[in-house]
Amino acid sequence: MDTMTSLFEPCQVGSISLASRIVMAPLTRNRAPGALANARMATYYRQRANPATGAGLIVTEATAISHQGQGYADVPGIWSAEQVAAWKQVTDAVHAEGGKIVVQLWHVGRVSHTSLQPAGAAPVAPSALTAQTKTVLLVDGQAKFVPTSEPRALEAAELPGIVQDYRRAAANAIAAGFDGVEVHAANGYLIDQFLRSSSNHRTDAYGGSIENRARFLQEVIQAIVAEIGGARTGIRLSPVTPANGVNDDQPQTLFEHVVRVLAPMHLAFLHLIEGSTGAARDHQQGDKPFDYAALRSAYTQAGGRGAWMLNNGYDLALADQSLASGADLIAFGRPFIANPDLGARLRQGGPFNTPDRATFYGGGDAGYTDYPFLPTA
Numbered sequence: 001m002d003t004m005t006s007l008f009e010p011c012q013v014g015s016i017s018l019a020s021r022i023v024m025a026p027l028t029r030n031r032a033p034g035a036l037a038n039a040r041m042a043t044y045y046r047q048r049a050n051p052a053t054g055a056g057l058i059v060t061e062a063t064a065i066s067h068q069g070q071g072y073a074d075v076p077g078i079w080s081a082e083q084v085a086a087w088k089q090v091t092d093a094v095h096a097e098g099g100k101i102v103v104q105l106w107h108v109g110r111v112s113h114t115s116l117q118p119a120g121a122a123p124v125a126p127s128a129l130t131a132q133t134k135t136v137l138l139v140d141g142q143a144k145f146v147p148t149s150e151p152r153a154l155e156a157a158e159l160p161g162i163v164q165d166y167r168r169a170a171a172n173a174i175a176a177g178f179d180g181v182e183v184h185a186a187n188g189y190l191i192d193q194f195l196r197s198s199s200n201h202r203t204d205a206y207g208g209s210i211e212n213r214a215r216f217l218q219e220v221i222q223a224i225v226a227e228i229g230g231a232r233t234g235i236r237l238s239p240v241t242p243a244n245g246v247n248d249d250q251p252q253t254l255f256e257h258v259v260r261v262l263a264p265m266h267l268a269f270l271h272l273i274e275g276s277t278g279a280a281r282d283h284q285q286g287d288k289p290f291d292y293a294a295l296r297s298a299y300t301q302a303g304g305r306g307a308w309m310l311n312n313g314y315d316l317a318l319a320d321q322s323l324a325s326g327a328d329l330i331a332f333g334r335p336f337i338a339n340p341d342l343g344a345r346l347r348q349g350g351p352f353n354t355p356d357r358a359t360f361y362g363g364g365d366a367g368y369t370d371y372p373f374l375p376t377a
Contacts, residue, residue, distance in 0.1 A: 060102070
């Protein structure tokens with residue numbers, strides 16, 4: 001893609017034409033009782049969908065590919081016909097505003113609780129190692145953070161079924177009217193758990209070497225691309241974030257291998273979290289800083305041509321700097337919570353609403369659909 005220096009210029013991302021390079025990053029909000037999208041969610045996404053004032057592209061909150069893939073209370077799913085129908089009200093609302101939207105496909109792996117799993121079963125993981133993190137349950141309508149449950153290790157024979165869950169979810173996404181999908185392979189969830197040396201202690205074909213640890217990711221993306229095409233498929237990666245208790249002893253080598261595996265699939269975009277999610281951009285694992293330029297070079301040299309999306313702590317000045325250095329898209333997360341018209345506010349330099357953290361997870365309209373817009377002329 002041609003390098004552009006303005007956040008507000010259009011671009012082509014796979015088969016998706018965007019009016020700007022502003023992306024609304026996925027944000028879990030726990031407002032989908034019964035794992036179903038709803039009218040309140042449709043309003044929330046519609047408010048941010050106008051490409052002249054909001055996002056050029058919306059990536060939905062993380063959405064479970066199966067009941068087993070759920071790890072937080074009241075998050076949406078996309079494995080059933082009922083869920084597909086429920087999501088249509090969201091995609092219709094976004095498209096009515098002229099927006100574009102992809103759904104983030106999610107399996108949390110070990111980052112779950114038995115109360116959220118089918119029949120109260122243990123969560124699943126590459127290895128039976130409990131995540132040193134917490135998840136969100138809703139108690140009397142209030143978010144409660146609780147330790148994750150001890151997982152069981154997946155049998156190799158179970159993995160093809162989970163790959164097919166991803167494929168089915170991608171097909172369902174297109175049926176629900178989404179413009180594409182983003183595969184969540186970041187932040188210590190199932191795919192990332194397979195990738196990392198700290199969470200994958202397997203001794204079979206899915207563990208040990210970097211090539212083996214990347215095998216599950218490769219099979220998932222191949223299945224999705226075979227179903228809906230690479231031009232409608234993106235992926236989110238977080239090379240050095242310690243989110244949900246994951247780390248790796250060779251992140252540079254690992255993720256350069258990952259992008260080389262992805263390159264021939266001609267994905268629409270790669271979504272890179274720089275540093276630690278929601279925290280330090282310069283976070284590193286190992287003895288030296290992660291080299292994102294080398295990662296990009298490894299991808300392009302292997303034939304990768306998907307848009308390069310960057311995320312973590314961006315403002316307009318940093319966005320312009322990264323675009324001038326060759327990035328294609330910039331994703332904004334928390335600023336979109338309190339600023340449905342973030343694009344317009346970035347264009348004019350503010351002012352910016354301050355988000356109410358107490359309303360991030362669960363609840364109703366307060367702190368969700370009631371943030372003010374800029375006055376219109």
